[in-house]
Amino acid sequence: MEMLSNFGLGLATAVTPEALLFCFIGVTVGTFVGVLPGxxxxxxxxxxxxxTYHLDPTYALIMLAGIFYGSQYGGSTASILLNLPGSITNAVTCLDGYPMAQNGKAGVALFVTAIASFIGSSFAIVIVMGFAPMIAEAALNFSSYEYFAVMLMGLIAASTLSSGSPMKGLAAVVLGVTIGIAGTDVTSGQYRFTFGLQGLSDGVNLVAIAMGLFGISEIVTNIGRGPGERGVIGKVTLRSMFPSREEWRRFWGPAGRGSVVGSAIGALPGIGPVLSAFMAYLLEKKVSREPSKFGKGAIEGITAPEAANNAAVQAGFIPTLSLGIPGDAVMALMLGAMMIHGIVPGPLFMTEYPEMFWGLIMSFWIGNILLLVLNIPLNGLWVRMLKIPYHVLYPAILVFICIGVYSARNSVFDIYVALAFGLLGYLMNMMRYPTAPLLLGFVLGPLLEEHFRRSMLLSRGEFGAFMDRPLSAIFLIVTAGLMAFAGFTLLRQMRARKRQRALAASGGSV
Structure with a gap:
């Protein structure tokens, strides 16, 4: 009965005209930015x-969440039509989506990804509704020891389990933590790492960092691409989208497995939808009777990852809302947005703000239905938008970025910060350093320091106190395992490079 009461409370919040309006705005903007690469x-x-500063926090969160999961729907469009993912989470969709488009199945691929995304999202929403309250209730027993341990585990997981070199991920996390502790020390009131710059006295602006790392850097990267690299797409009609009976038969299994994989991985702090999409793809390739068809336009190759990344996005709200631990970089930004409104997610969030929590959950259902309406009948519109010349698009984006950064704190200094982080993000991408762990480190760094200092005060400086508490000890053991995995991966990479150098020195002979 209590669950039904919560559903009713959430539905009453989600169907108000304001909530519906901002949900619609969020998913529409999300789909649009997902379709546009870069x-x-x-x-x-x-x-x-x-x-969102002057909006009701509930409506602000509904809109921002709509942008997040809406972009996952739209991101597959550019992956299929142009072989250029709208975001990194849709990168694996290129492997089979673009060959399907080349084989004359672009409409089927677009339709299948929309349905798979809806199934994955719906499955994860059920998981969030059922398990987030349980996790929050268990988290009420968390102390600073457990919070420090789980945050440390999340940061290490984000760096070691993401794609690329684990060592580069760890370096990005350390850099993010270092940037995060700049500003005024909340305990002593002293300035730290401000270098005499008044603009850094309150710390580095989260909006400036995010826009620089993920907005300006991507624009700079994409400016150098010629029109030929973006491909030429023909007309996609509504009739051409419907799959055949055989394609439907091959659709349901991957959609279900991808939803489970995405929900399981997305609920873990610090990992996010990127890894879930790749793992779902690898799982389908392993269980398939014809693994050779993957990479040539297999419908399973787009169904599983799209269901997985959308499920992971929705499941990522479990650690974010119930523990205050973001699942990935976007969730870290969502966490920062809630803190800006004076709301601190955690175990008490569902009891202190039930209308907000359940209203957000019920808005997920509404938003995903709206996304089906946007992504199936309007695919032709998104295709035409992809033909906008990038040299026309990027100046407008830069103007909006500067306006957004300045309005956050009315500071011109923050615009320079965004430009600096745009350059940093571009260099990190060029050198294959992941930028997402940096943002996670920036958001969680101050919280990590706060709980560590509090733990040291409670234990009178005894580090062993972390191992005296079972949950804290488990988290730290898992963290040590992740570090060992990173070390093993680095050693294996060094041995592989050594063998390649030896092979090159011998002239290619074995």
Whole structure:
């Protein structure tokens, strides 16, 4: 009965005219930025964040969440039509989506990804509704020891389990933590790492960092691409979208498995939808009777990852709302947005703000239904938008970024910060350093320091106190395992490079 009461409370909040309006705005903007390569949910949420300052926090969160999961729907469109993912989470969709488009199945691929995204999202929403309250109730027993341990585990997981070199991920996390502790020390009131700059006295602006790392850097990267690299797409009709009976038969299994994989991985702090999409793809390739068809236009190759990344996005709200631990970089930005409104997610969030929590959950259902309406009948519109010349698009995006950064704190200094982080993000991308762990480190760094200092005060400086508490000890053991995994991966990479150098020195002979 209590669950039904919560559903009714959430539905009453989600169907108000204001909530419906901002949900519609969020999913529409999210789909649009997902379709356009090089923009992404991070830049869109960063741009929209200053606009939410004067909104009711519930409506602001509904809109920002709509941008997030809406971008996952739209991101597959560019992956299929142009072989250019709208965001990194849709990168694996290129492997089979673009070959399907080349084989004359672009309409089927677009339709299938929309349905798979809806199934994955719906499954994860059920998981959030059922398990988030349980996790929050268990988290009421968390102390600073457990919070420090789980945050440390999340940061290490984000860096070691993401794609690329674990060592580069760890370096990005350390840099983010270092940037996060700049500003005024909340305990002593002293300035730290401000270098005499008054603009850094309150710390580095989250909006400026996000827009620089994920907005400006991507624009700089995409400016150098010629029109030929973006491909030429023909007309996609509504009739051409419907799959055949055989394609429907091959659709349901991957959609279900991808939803489970995405929900399980998305609920873990610090991992996010990128890894879930790749794992779902690898799982389908492993269980398939014809693994050779993957990469040539297999419908399973787009169904599983799209269901997985959308499920992971929705499941990512479990650690964010119930523990205050973001699942990925976008969730870290969502966490920062809630803190700006004076709301601190955690175990008490559902009891202190039940209308907001359940209203957000019920808005997920509404938003996903709206996304079906936007992504199936209007695919032709999104295709035409992809033909906008990038040299026309990027100046407008830069103007909006500057306006958004300035309006956050009315500071010109923050615009320079965004430009600096745009350059940093571009260099990190060029050198294959992941930028998402940096943002996670920036958001969680001050909280990590706060709980560590509090733990040291409670234990009178005894580090062993972390191992005296079972949950804290488990989290730290898992963290140690992740570090060992990173070390093993680095050692294996060094041995592989050594063998390649030896092979090159011998002239290719074995």
């Amino acid at each position: 923009v992404g949910a991070m830049a869109a949420i960063s741009l929209a964040l200053p606009m």
